[in-house]
Amino acid sequence: MKKYLFLLLVSLITSTAFAKISLPSIFSDNMVLQQNSNVSIWGKAKANVKVTIHTSWNSQKYIAMSGSDGSWKLSVxxxxxxxxxxxxxxxxxxxxxxxxxxxxxxxxxxxxNMEMPVKGFRNQPALNSADILLDADNPQIRLIRYEKTLSRTPQYDCKSTSWQVSDAESAKEFSAVGYQFAQQLQRKLKVPVGIIMSTWGGTKIEGWIAGNSAVADTAKITKNDPSVLFNAMINPFLGYGIKGVLWYQGEANRSNYNQYDQLMEAMVKGWRKAWNIGEWPFYYVQIAPFKYDSTKQSAFLREAQLKASTQIPNSGMVVSIDVGTENFIHPPDKTTISKRLVYWAMANAYGRKGLAFASPVYKSHKISKNVVTISFSHTENGLSSFGNSLSAFEIAGEDKVFHPATAKITGAGVVLQSEKVKTPVAVRYAFKDWVVGDLFNNEGLPVSPFRTDSW
Known part of the structure; x- marks a missing residue:
């Protein structure tokens, strides 16, 4: 009799565990679904029952069967x-x-730097914060922000704000880069824009890469263990219909800069494979200059980020070498960064013609006696310093000692020389931890830092 009552109790618990439809937090009132596509919706219900979804925009009905655990998923x-x-x-x-x-x-x-909210961090302001928030009332922009959490295994859900209609209250806590991107994109496209925020300061890219953690379950979990951020803060909405991804990370990986391009490539490849909706656009920010520890590790990290742009299909890199701050690792000017991300999105993801979007990149150089001539890509209308002197170039001879170079713009190139280097063999531009980039294409996009040596 006791055994019968126990089995009956288990049966009742199983049959009523999902008495009502439950959804992960990515699905809520106020959400935005990607337009003109097949979008996945999933959740849990009663076990082994028919789940019906009706969408009012096209009066369509969709049917799925829940599994023995109540799980169901379908595409609308x-x-x-x-x-x-x-x-x-x-x-x-x-x-x-x-x-x-x-x-x-x-x-x-x-x-x-992606997490930094519109209101700024304490005693670290975000530029234009008051104006951004004054203009934040927009029912055509929707925001969802995920809480920080870790897991060694992929999670079904994660705590979030749920989808919020944009106003000063919701926008002030949201990523300053992400929010301004959404704000500007909505103005240009004149359609609703939804943006998902999943960030954690001080984290290495390894934690965001898909794949099982190699750390033993009994070990203390940390935010930089492999895959623990992907499992907890990306997997819960994996497969939700998106147009693309914005990424700003790298400072925490300065010590293993020589692996970063491969790690970023692996992360994007893994996300796209898991999302299973094609090679969506991936636009990212090259880390800004900052007075680190004079090891030039951040310069090598920027170099790896530039290299990754040639390895990751449908990607684009925003250069920030002109908007850093010497004593703040979180530069206040997130407005310029978000605009440059919008340039990439509008020109590539949305196919708007005539827009400048890519920063100039080193292409080649020629040496004639003591003069070096540098050529760049993405300079169809020439280069400019906008009236300032060029001070970020250096030249070295065979002794591998770099000296400041005088630089002059000539069309789409730059001519360099230094009285201290009679026979130059290598050039570097803005290849330091702290430096202010001063060379741009005519449209105002800064040249990416580079070096011609491999020392």
Whole structure:
């Protein structure tokens, strides 16, 4: 009799565990779904029952069967941007998601320079904060921000703010880079924009790469263990329809800069494979200059980031060498960074013609006696210092000692020489921890730091 009662109790618990539809936090009122695509919706319900979804934008009905654990997943068709709409989900009991928009969805992720909120960190301001928040009331922008958490195994859900309609209260806590990207993108496209924020300051890229953690389960978990951030803060919304990803990270990987391009390539490849919706755009920020410890590790890290741009398909890198701050690792000017990300998105993801979006990159050099001539890509309309002297170039001879070089712009190139180097063999530009980039293309995009040597 006791055994029968126990089995009956287990059966009742199993059958009522998901008496109502439950959804991961990425699905809520106020959310934005990627327009003109097939978007996945998933959740849990009663076990082994029919789950019906009705989407009001096209009056379509979709049916899935829940598994023995109540899990279900299906794909629905989204149409052109618009709303608000409703999504009704029913497994015998009805759940309705209200105020749903169709539009453009982006994810912003990385460490503290992406995490830095519109309101700024304590005693570390974000430029234009008051103006951004004054202009934050926009029902066409929706925000969701995930809490920091770790896991050695992929998680079904993660605590979040749920989707919020943009206003000063919700925007002030959101990524200054991510929010301004959404704000500017919405103005240009004139469609709803949703942006997902999943960030953690001081984290290495290894924690964000998909794959099982190699650390024993009994060991104390840290935020820089392999995959623990992906498992806890990306996997919960993996497969949610997105247009692309914004990434700002790298400071924490200065000590293993020689691996960073391969690590970034692996991260993006793993995310895209797991998302299974194609090679979405991946736009990222080269870390800004800062007075670290004079080891030049950050210069080598920037070099690795530049290298990654040639290795990752459908990617684009924003250069920030002109907007750093010597004594703050979190530069206040996130407005310029977000604009440069928008340039990439508008020109590439959205195909707008005539826009400058890519920074000039070193292409080649020629040496004639004591003069070096440098050529760059992305300088169709020439180069400019905007009236300032060029002070970030250095030249070295066979002794490998670099000396400041005088530099002069000639068309799409720069001519260099130094009285202290009679026979130059190598050139570096802005290749230091702390430096202010002073060379741009005519449209105002800064030249990426580079070196011609491999010393």
């Amino acid at each position: 068709v989204s149409t052109k941007a618009g709303g608000p709409y409703q999504i009704t989900i029913n497994d015998g009991e009805e759940l309705v998601l209200n105020n749903v928009l169709l539009g453009e969805v982006w994810l912003c992720s990385g460490q503290s």
